[in-house]
Amino acid sequence: MKGLFFRTIIAALGFASLYTISERSARADDWGCQVILCISNPGGATQYAECRPPIEKLWDWLAKGHSFPACTGVGFQSSRPRYEPYYCNAGYRLSSGYGPRGSDATCISTSPQSVSDSFCQRDRDSGGEISGSVMSPRWQKENGRYQCMAYTVARPLVREKPRYVDVTIDGVGKQRVWF
Numbered sequence: 001m002k003g004l005f006f007r008t009i010i011a012a013l014g015f016a017s018l019y020t021i022s023e024r025s026a027r028a029d030d031w032g033c034q035v036i037l038c039i040s041n042p043g044g045a046t047q048y049a050e051c052r053p054p055i056e057k058l059w060d061w062l063a064k065g066h067s068f069p070a071c072t073g074v075g076f077q078s079s080r081p082r083y084e085p086y087y088c089n090a091g092y093r094l095s096s097g098y099g100p101r102g103s104d105a106t107c108i109s110t111s112p113q114s115v116s117d118s119f120c121q122r123d124r125d126s127g128g129e130i131s132g133s134v135m136s137p138r139w140q141k142e143n144g145r146y147q148c149m150a151y152t153v154a155r156p157l158v159r160e161k162p163r164y165v166d167v168t169i170d171g172v173g174k175q176r177v178w179f
Contacts, residue, residue: 031057032069036076040172059161059179068165075170083163086156094156105156108135112149120148 035058038051045055058069068078088094088107096105119137134150142149161178168174 030071032071035069036071036167036169039167039175039177040169045177058177062165062179063163068167077168079166081163081165085159085162087159088154088156092154107154107156109152109154111151112136112138112140113152114142114147115150115152117148119150 031054034051034054038045038048038055041047041051046052061069062081065081067080086094086105091111092107092109094105095108115134115137119134120139133153135153137148137150139146140149141147159178164176164178166174166176
């Protein structure tokens with residue numbers, strides 16, 4: 001009789017501990033786990049109202065220079081917070097350097113564009129340097145006639161949220177989170 005009683009108590013404690021462990025990981029009470037669940041959503045980290053508070057807390061947390069929160073039992077890696085304030089439209093690449101006013105960022109077209117013939121005049125050939133709104137103007141034969149072609153230069157766009165971390169979640173993939 002004593003043996004049966006002790007076995008019942010041990011079994012009940014075993015089931016209770018399994019219940020609390022499984023319930024805790026399934027509900028994601030941990031803030032770091034909530035963040036991972038929200039980030040792994042293909043529709044965006046803040047698509048659902050339940051994800052907005054933990055993600056907003058994450059943005060504030062990372063903006064203060066803290067590392068990405070941990071979540072035990074989930075395979076993920078994150079980069080350190082980074083800063084990238086500028087971006088370009090499709091068809092352009094971001095180029096940075098130093099100009100007369102210090103650090104300069106510009107967007108340069110990825111393929112030559114047809115521009116005004118005045119950029120290709122012999123005396124105005126810049127020899128590969130940036131000349132106002134174009135770079136490397138050249139005469140090229142297009143559709144049986146010569147056209148002035150150059151890489152166009154544009155101002156970069158400024159991000160609303162310039163900081164980011166790259167998060168890699170096992171089984172989901174890599175995602176960039178802007179804050």
